[in-house]
Amino acid sequence: MASEMCGRFIRLCLGGHRIFKYIILIALILTCTIAYFINESNTSAERVDRIHAAPLVSQPHEHPIGKLIVHAQAEQRRLLSRQSHNLSMAMMRYHERRGRRPPPGFDAWYKYAQKHDAIVVEEFFDRIYDDLNPFWTIEPRELRRRSSPWAHEHVISVRNRKAILKTTHADPMGRMPEWHRLVDELAQWLPDVDLPMNIMDESRLLVPWEEINDRMQQEAAERSVAHLSTVRTEFTGLPSIDAEPEDDHFDVRWELMGPYWDLLRQSCPPDSPSRNISSIDIYHDAIDMPITYPRHSFLGYVQNWTLARDPCQHPHLRSLHGTFIEPVSIKTTQSLIPLFGGSKLPRNNDILFPPAMYLSAEGVYAGRGDQGPEWTQKKDGVIWRGVASGGRNKAETWMHFHRHRFVQMLNGTAVHGSETGSLPADGTTFKLPTQGHYSLVAPRNESLGIWLSAVTDVAFTRLECFPLPPNPADEALCPYTNPYFVLRAPIPMHAQYGFKYLPDVDGNSYSGRFRAFLHDSGSVVLKATLYCEWHDSRLMPWLHFVPLDNTFIDVYGVLHFFLAAEDNGAHDELAESIAREGRVWANKVLRRADMALYTWRLILEFARLCDDSRDVLGWIDNLES
Template sequence: MFDAQNKYLNYLTYAAQSKSLTEAVRTYQQRYQDNPPPGFDIWFEFATNRSVYVLDEFNQIYNDLLPFRAVPPAQLREQTWEIVSNPWNEISGITIRQGKASVQENVLPTHRWMLEGVVHIIDSFSQHLPDMDLAFNLNDESRIALTQEYRQELQNTALNNGFRGESSFSDWKDIPDEPTTDTVFENWSFSNTFHEWAAQTCPKDSAARKNTAPFSRSQLCVHCAADHSLGQFLANWSIAADPCHQPDLANLHGFYLSPAAFKATHQLRPVFSQSKAPGFNDILYPSAWNYMDKVVYAPTDASTPDRPAFPDLPFAEKAETMFWRGATSEGVSAGLGAWRGMTRQRVVHMANNLTGSQHDTVTLLLPDQRRPNSYTYTTIPGSSLKALGLQSDVHIVDGIARCGGRDCDEQANELGLVGPADFQSHWQYKYLIDLDGAGFSGRFLPFLQSRSLPFKAALFREWYDSRLIPWLHFVPIDLRLHGLWSTLAYFSGMHGMDAKGKPWDWKGHQREADLIAESGREWSRKVLRKEDMEVYFFRLLLEWGRLTDDKRDELGFVLSR
């Protein structure tokens, strides 16, 4: 937590140092060794009019787009046309012409709301954009997995290309109406994707590339977690989901075990996605799910007519419980038991079904009863966990989804099912665990906005990840979940008996939990608003408009002398 506070102070200086257009241009030039795109002055005015806090830190955009600078503009446009013209790809387009965005006609009906939501975001600034066509991933899963060698080659080429001059954008040609059947994408749905796709994005000497033997789901790979951990606790969120040092992740998330919809390519293609797994080269953009309030933080009290009361009480008045509700939507378990490795199912098992068997033991960092102000890792039977006073309410809702064969009944028997709960009921509880599914988490932003403390275990990363500091704005949890109980115990406290039968009571760190919950709440109101989504997307599309312009080497905003 101390390190997180220092990191936050450094981020404040890096993200928001510019106080004028002149300073913003010079900051851009210093960081990216190039001129900003045309329209940067309009973007800056747009951002400042919305009281945006983050004006200088857009490294995610720079890194996402860097490989595309090695591809000629005409080829980028042609690739966009090709991938949106084949319905099998499950990628649909948005066209921007003369300052107006529209959804192309070939979008799947079930996903039309998503692209209409994207258009709604773009409408707030579309009059300032050049003409362009954009290809949006309709699936949750990531799509573009370049080998590490290929990506490095592209980046080396890209860094030799600079942007100059003050020319205006060129015109675009329209996408042909005729559908195509050509595709560069391969269908790996229902297959283990780790070694063929995630591992290939890593260096040849990485553990992921060298170790092709499957890891057992029942044994903890301690050295796999060591690079990003402090004991059981997740210390480095930036690399916590990186597959390169963690070959055991092949069996610990549904995206790798058996994704429901995985159509990917090792070739660079301009695909915009709501989230992506580390190593993938999709272009991130703010999801319409959050912008369109598909899931919203909206606590209610007794004065709200015709609705049950779900107030967001002060942290100290909430139930001392870790809460989660969700579906088995992380991946498909088609009859071979893949569900046993999926993160969501493992959390439910850990919360409800731990036994006294050896494979269900739990190791906790506990106060050392012999030495004051000291802690020691202690292993106990899983069946003894609840006796320590740790409380959880973690369940699968309604029915088992994305299953086949015996896996349907086995999951229902093992995990148990409960009825749906009003989303606003979350605010009753102190600790809210967030688990991504097949892609990004739709509920994490509402969790941050609340007075509860979010725990987050996630493979996928989103446009805003660099804006949030773990252990300051939320509590990170390793995908292996081996530190979950120690993390909850640290904040919640415990009670028990020592070896001599003497009772002990550990009060935990409620003040720290409250501080993180409030810090995340306040910060999200500054940097994760709908206005921040608009500003991020506006800057992203100005950069993309330049990249796809035939005169891009001549395009750049420069200050008048």
């Protein structure tokens, strides 16, 4: 009740014509905030528990992981306290966080959210604005040219409430049809717009830091709330683009450049650790793997998921991830152009879209839609199967690839060989943690390698040699890695749900299995990635999944905490809690309806950017007019 009354007062003030009314507005916001929390204090805890019944740890655990879990639970409660429960509140949250009016169509968007019981927290959509804000510094006409179907190979266009698919080259992964289907479902509510899409695995835009910083500062300085008397509530459309002759299109200057690390570090802040560190000589330099606690960690474990994934903070990753060694494909530009895709590195300037793999019903990404068995029926162990992707691994470079390192580090034989010195140096992709770090005590005083052999089942199903053998049947005969890896048969995704721990690591870019693992498995997802995705703001590490450092140096401590519990207590219960919360939460915020809501909001905001009236374009509540 208090929130609705306050919302009406605020909207009336926004519609005023004199400066002093804005002073009244500030006072009203303060008053209403106090009134709101007094009114809601008796029901907010009940509402949060109803939405997200996170089990509380009664006492802070002495182990760092226990403390990180408690902190994550508190952060989730804080975030959910800002949920919008009606349109007025959603408008108010938008205004206070974005500094603009919502775009036209915001009311229909929120009505769809209510119809589908979506959890609406304004922070869930932060990624949209992080991605789009630099484009406010490009004039609308130029932005329309840069996103025109004549300037790109793969575009989804909306015209007259219908989505149109345009491709000029092959789409081997079938991403465009999935994206087109999603946009077409929403087209009845969308303005005319052009969406250039990236169908490649790798992200493609790397604008230097200095330019992006200047653009972000300019956007922040020019941001404002359009006065009610000037607001336009209808999009203009794209008549100029549709009438423009084809020979006047924008020419995107794609370049095949490398090494990729040297492009990326130009996008790093000048004072970041990686900015002045050059790429390695991939054919001669050894791996640069830290063996102490990772930078920004909490006693060795990930505490800031954003910093943990930022290559600008971790220069050693230039020798430890296939993206920086030799990507499968690279076609990039340092120009700021609109390009939508499923994932990107933290410093890429691509605009994130829900990945096509998450929209697909293919078993390799979605399983069979089955839910995994109950926790007590799962095996106490780790399962992983995958191909040796991540880039073009060659005889001279495979030791630098992240998936090869991951498989070796969780292979008991390889780890035991490293412990005893029997694993040859030229076949080693990793280093063990420094003695004293992570306090590893293998059960029954066995070696770490012997213990891992009992709890992990991790292997490649295909070696992805480069160049590929002429005869596909010879794929298993990859001479430079044959001595170090034994291929095993694939295991269907739904069968993997029978294990308690499911690692998920990057391939050529993000892993397409993450959503299904969270949504269906009921297992603990161990997640390591450099890549950002659309859902990052709505998932909480240590509550919905277990984050891993991209060196994987912390993986032994994580597994020891959850699987070797006799010396530390019943950590299996904490693992079950994370598994349960991950599945419950994913079924609330990672549904197709949630991806549709994110896409819908993104398209409304991008269409506004492309509109000549964008500075005064917005949605007006009926009570304001």
